[in-house]
Amino acid sequence: MSVSGFDLTGQVAVLTGAGSGIGKATALTLAEAGATVVGGDIDVDAVTATADEITAAGGTARAMRTDVTQRADVDLLIDGAKSEFGRVDIVGNIAGVPHNRMIAECSDDEFERILAINLKSVFYGCQAALRVMGEQGSGNIINVSSGAIDTPAPTLACYGMTKAAVAMLTKTLACEAGPLGIRVNALAPGVIETNFSRHNFVDEDGNVDPERLEKYRARFGAMAPLKRVGSAQDVADSILFLVSERSSFMTGQILRPNGGTAMPW
Numbered sequence: 495m496s497v498s499g500f501d502l503t504g505q506v507a508v509l510t511g512a513g514s515g516i517g518k519a520t521a522l523t524l525a526e527a528g529a530t531v532v533g534g535d536i537d538v539d540a541v542t543a544t545a546d547e548i549t550a551a552g553g554t555a556r557a558m559r560t561d562v563t564q565r566a567d568v569d570l571l572i573d574g575a576k577s578e579f580g581r582v583d584i585v586g587n588i589a590g591v592p593h594n595r596m597i598a599e600c601s602d603d604e605f606e607r608i609l610a611i612n613l614k615s616v617f618y619g620c621q622a623a624l625r626v627m628g629e630q631g632s633g634n635i636i637n638v639s640s641g642a643i644d645t646p647a648p649t650l651a652c653y654g655m656t657k658a659a660v661a662m663l664t665k666t667l668a669c670e671a672g673p674l675g676i677r678v679n680a681l682a683p684g685v686i687e688t689n690f691s692r693h694n695f696v697d698e699d700g701n702v703d704p705e706r707l708e709k710y711r712a713r714f715g716a717m718a719p720l721k722r723v724g725s726a727q728d729v730a731d732s733i734l735f736l737v738s739e740r741s742s743f744m745t746g747q748i749l750r751p752n753g754g755t756a757m758p759w
């Protein structure tokens with residue numbers, strides 16, 4: 495028996511970071527649910543491969559080289575989707591990069607770079623989404639924060655600050671956009687096995703080292719009551735829920751696909 499309320503037929507989803515990991519899994523999942531997907535990523539080959547996969551499976555998708563640190567690129571991605579398909583129902587601000595550096599050792603350039611990729615990009619994406627969705631009177635915005643907002647740890651200051659700001663941006667925008675018919679929610683995933691965490695389990699040549707991969711899974715899996723690391727699909731499924739009718743009374747929330755590593759109220 496299938497459960498209704500998850501069908502996205504007729505909806506247009508714009509996703510950043512759609513070339514890899516969580517963004518790619520989300521693109522494939524929303525397309526499977528019937529959405530047209532417009533993906534943006536700085537890695538144009540990777541995002542083109544995602545779009546090709548969707549098209550090969552019978553869906554509709556577009557790919558664009560987008561550097562989310564550039565407001566003009568983000569505007570073009572979202573306005574382009576509106577021009578071609580007539581509407582934008584879902585915007586997922588997913589692109590992001592890891593960063594590990596002790597506060598004492600972090601340069602200005604590094605700080606600015608992480609702010610630009612992980613935070614300013616989301617602000618640009620929210621503003622562009624709001625412009626299009628405000629006219630429509632409907633829409634779902636999803637921002638990807640991180641479990642790093644729940645557990646301070648050495649070297650995670652810059653990353654954690656950007657992700658905490660993304661959470662606050664989400665809640666504030668939810669207050670402002672709710673009356674316009676727009677829902678805004680965020681994800682704070684735990685440890686998810688993607689290219690993001692690849693440095694933990696590759697050898698010097700960049701190839702996956704099975705032994706290091708097992709160690710990574712054991713070490714980070716042990717932190718979670720569910721005793722495993724997450725997959726990109728785990729997060730994509732949470733996003734599907736947040737953009738579906740089945741979460742229609744939820745806005746301003748931080749959903750945590752994290753295996754139980756943190757359980758804030």
Ligand SMILES: NC(=O)c1ccc[n+]([C@@H]2O[C@H](COP(=O)([O-])OP(=O)(O)OC[C@H]3O[C@@H](n4cnc5c(N)ncnc54)[C@H](O)[C@@H]3O)[C@@H](O)[C@H]2O)c1
Pocket residue numbers: 510511512513514515516517534535536537540560561562563588589590591592611638639640641682683684685686687688689690691726
């Ligand atoms: N993997 C994890 O453990 C984890 C945990 C919590 C949160 N997150 C967040 O999830 C999001 C997605 O991460 P992921 O795990 O899928 O990583 P990933 O590396 O697999 O994918 C990130 C994608 O973003 C793209 N990207 C990077 N810089 C960009 C830029 N300037 N413009 C456009 N695209 C750019 C990359 O090319 C890549 O395709 C990030 O925001 C990350 O901070 C990841």
